[in-house]
Amino acid sequence: MPALTAKLSPSVDFIGAFDPKIRTFDIIMKTANGSSYNSYVVRGSAGVAIMDTVKKEFSKDFFLRLESLCKYEEILYIVLHHLEPDHSGALEELMLRAPQAKLIISGRAVLMLKGIIKSDVAFETANTGKIISLGDKTIEFLSTPFLHWPDTMSSYLHEEKILFSGDVFGSHYYDERLFDDEVGDFSYAFKYYYDHIMRPFKQYVLQALNLYSRFDIVTIAPLHGPILRTNPQYYIDKYEEWSSEAKFRKHTFGKKMLSVFYMSSYDNTHTMAKKIMEGADSIEGIVASMYDLASLDESNMVDLLEESDAVIIGSPTINGDAVKPAWDLLACMAYLESQGKIGAAFGSYGWTGEAPEMLHDRMRWLKFRLPVKPIKIKLIPTKEELEDCFAFGVEVAEITMGKMVEMEI
Amino acid sequence: MVSVYLKNDNIKVNVKTGKSMREIARKSGASMEFGCRVGDCSTCIAKIVHGADLLNPINDKELLAIKAIGSKEENLRLMCQCIVEADEGEIEISYFF
Numbered sequence: 001m002p003a004l005t006a007k008l009s010p011s012v013d014f015i016g017a018f019d020p021k022i023r024t025f026d027i028i029m030k031t032a033n034g035s036s037y038n039s040y041v042v043r044g045s046a047g048v049a050i051m052d053t054v055k056k057e058f059s060k061d062f063f064l065r066l067e068s069l070c071k072y073e074e075i076l077y078i079v080l081h082h083l084e085p086d087h088s089g090a091l092e093e094l095m096l097r098a099p100q101a102k103l104i105i106s107g108r109a110v111l112m113l114k115g116i117i118k119s120d121v122a123f124e125t126a127n128t129g130k131i132i133s134l135g136d137k138t139i140e141f142l143s144t145p146f147l148h149w150p151d152t153m154s155s156y157l158h159e160e161k162i163l164f165s166g167d168v169f170g171s172h173y174y175d176e177r178l179f180d181d182e183v184g185d186f187s188y189a190f191k192y193y194y195d196h197i198m199r200p201f202k203q204y205v206l207q208a209l210n211l212y213s214r215f216d217i218v219t220i221a222p223l224h225g226p227i228l229r230t231n232p233q234y235y236i237d238k239y240e241e242w243s244s245e246a247k248f249r250k251h252t253f254g255k256k257m258l259s260v261f262y263m264s265s266y267d268n269t270h271t272m273a274k275k276i277m278e279g280a281d282s283i284e285g286i287v288a289s290m291y292d293l294a295s296l297d298e299s300n301m302v303d304l305l306e307e308s309d310a311v312i313i314g315s316p317t318i319n320g321d322a323v324k325p326a327w328d329l330l331a332c333m334a335y336l337e338s339q340g341k342i343g344a345a346f347g348s349y350g351w352t353g354e355a356p357e358m359l360h361d362r363m364r365w366l367k368f369r370l371p372v373k374p375i376k377i378k379l380i381p382t383k384e385e386l387e388d389c390f391a392f393g394v395e396v397a398e399i400t401m402g403k404m405v406e407m408e409i
Numbered sequence: 410m411v412s413v414y415l416k417n418d419n420i421k422v423n424v425k426t427g428k429s430m431r432e433i434a435r436k437s438g439a440s441m442e443f444g445c446r447v448g449d450c451s452t453c454i455a456k457i458v459h460g461a462d463l464l465n466p467i468n469d470k471e472l473l474a475i476k477a478i479g480s481k482e483e484n485l486r487l488m489c490q491c492i493v494e495a496d497e498g499e500i501e502i503s504y505f506f
Contacts, residue, residue: 107477111449127479143479150450339440340417369418370438399419408410408423409436 005065006178008219008227009160011043011137015050015065017058020174028334029196032189034174037062037086038223040164041069042157044134047076050101051155051164052223056089063090063097075101077132079139081166082152083112087223092117104132106143109151126153128211144168144208146201154208161218167197168208169235171225181230189225190235194242200337202243209240256400257307260290260393262314263323268348268380269314275386276312276346279393286397293325301332310342310400311368312393315355317347317376322355330359333366343368344396346375346389353378371405372396411463411493415439416503430491430502441504446489451478453488453504460500465492 006014020034037054039062048070054062075098080088083105095103095117103123105113113123126141133139142154147168155164171190175183198205220228220235228235260277264270273290281288291304305311313329315322343363345356356374364370375392377385399405410423413430418439430453434441444452448470457464461484471487478485488504 107479108451110477125477125479150452339442341440364435364438367440367442369420369440371418371420372438402419404419404421405437406421406423407437409428409433 004176004178005069006227008040008221008229009157009162012157012160012162012221013041013043013069014178014221014227015039015041015062015069016052017054017061017065018174018176019055019058022172025172029172029192031172031174035172035224036174036178037089038221038225038227039087040221041066042134042137042139043070044076044137046133046135047074049077049079049132049134049139050075050094050098051079051221052081052087053078053090053094055086059090059093063093072098073100076134077102077104077139079104079155079164080109081106081154081164082149082223083109083116084149084167085116088116095121104141106141106145106151106153108145112149112151126155142208142211144204144211146204147208148197148201154212156215156217161216163212163215163217163220163232165212165220165222167223168205169220169228169239170197170222173225175226178227179230180226180228183226186226190238191242193224194239195335198239199242199335202337205239205243209236209243212236254285255287256285256309258286258288258310258312258397258400259304259308260288260312260314261293261296261304261326261329262290263293263316263325264314264348265316265318266348266379268377269316269346271381271386272346272348272375272377272389273314275381275389276314276393276396279390280310280312280397281393283394283397283401285401288393288397293323293329296325296329298328298332301329302335305329305332306336308341310344310396311363312344312346312396313359313363314346315359317349317351317353317355320352320354322347322359326355326359327362330362330366339367341368342396342400343370344372344374344392346377346392348377348379348381350379369399371399411460411495411497412499413493414499414501415441416458416501417441424493426493426496428493430488430493433493434488441488443489448474448487448490451475451487454478454485455488455502455504456482457484457486458501458503460498461486463493463495463498463500465490465494 345359444450
């Protein structure tokens, strides 16, 4: 029997579940000391609202905590800020136990709900400005999409100034003391969570912060990890800082960054890279640089990719494929937003030369803009071919600087 | 020919009638994002800045998806459902994702 429920304010209690044993979350995230699936009950004079549920395996804990604080027939609303299974795992059972409760989800969650509960259930959708009343308590919804799924939303409890932020401001950090002033140092987990979950959606983070700024927030109640009640503005400021365009070159010199990443086995792809970089660097407003993928750590790849307005990748073709470090580089885009970045690919080859096309195709799926066709050269580039490489660099750089591309298809 | 200007990417594509926006996006290298490609997920929602009447009529799936988003913007379409139907004219598209 889990003893712990915790009071956030006179009418709000934590009823979530702890998962101290989880070591990898969502396949990609390391969770060194586990995590929690936060859920809350809000009590008003007319009844209660349940804010989110937990991962299915932890339903028992969730229901025991819920039952210690309210009766099922008191539940007026079930609010799901985000439908990912770690928050919707107990939803179906909760709806069976509280059939009178109204389910509230975001408009974009409708099709996801059908994918999770394979039968028709009644629900209402909420966009920014929708308000529900629990008698003497008022909850206002805020549409905060893509943080980090299309369906995500937040809500604000006016009377007690609590922001239910969804996954925003979460941490995968297990500590049953729960509140930021009582738990251990979770700052690394807070940043790690941002980097892996929110970083690809920076523009949406900034939009959400703008919506949050309308409210006086005393406590932030996220869906994972510590509840933030000591100085909520500190965490908001951190998100703002990390999500603002922290581009050193742009801020300081007003330049656009073009990065040429390459690997070379017989120096031919390297020779192409140098010419492409020279061409790109000849364009006013561009700072072009080149990096040998053989000596680039993943964290540096992520930072460089994020800083780059244009990314040009060169790889030889070995056994009909681009080399692994080139794929590793592109795999780092999972942590970033590619929207608006220009991409291009090149490479020297001996037999078949598929690598540039393959990289180009991969970048297309990653939503790069790919205005120029890939360039490939058989073995050692001639003088004329190196001139083509220079022109290739010029063209990518000019488009990066805003030249319009016109074509017929 | 119809000129399709993809505002976010600064690309102007001249196409013949019958071309789908999916093909135009793919062949031009535009960064327009598609999700399910069948009109369910609304990832490819875009605003037709002008020239909306040069495309095929909006369908029920699009109306449903746009309603779910709750936007008051006019001339929203799902790019995965759009086909250029006119023979000439200019279309300008601004996309969200």
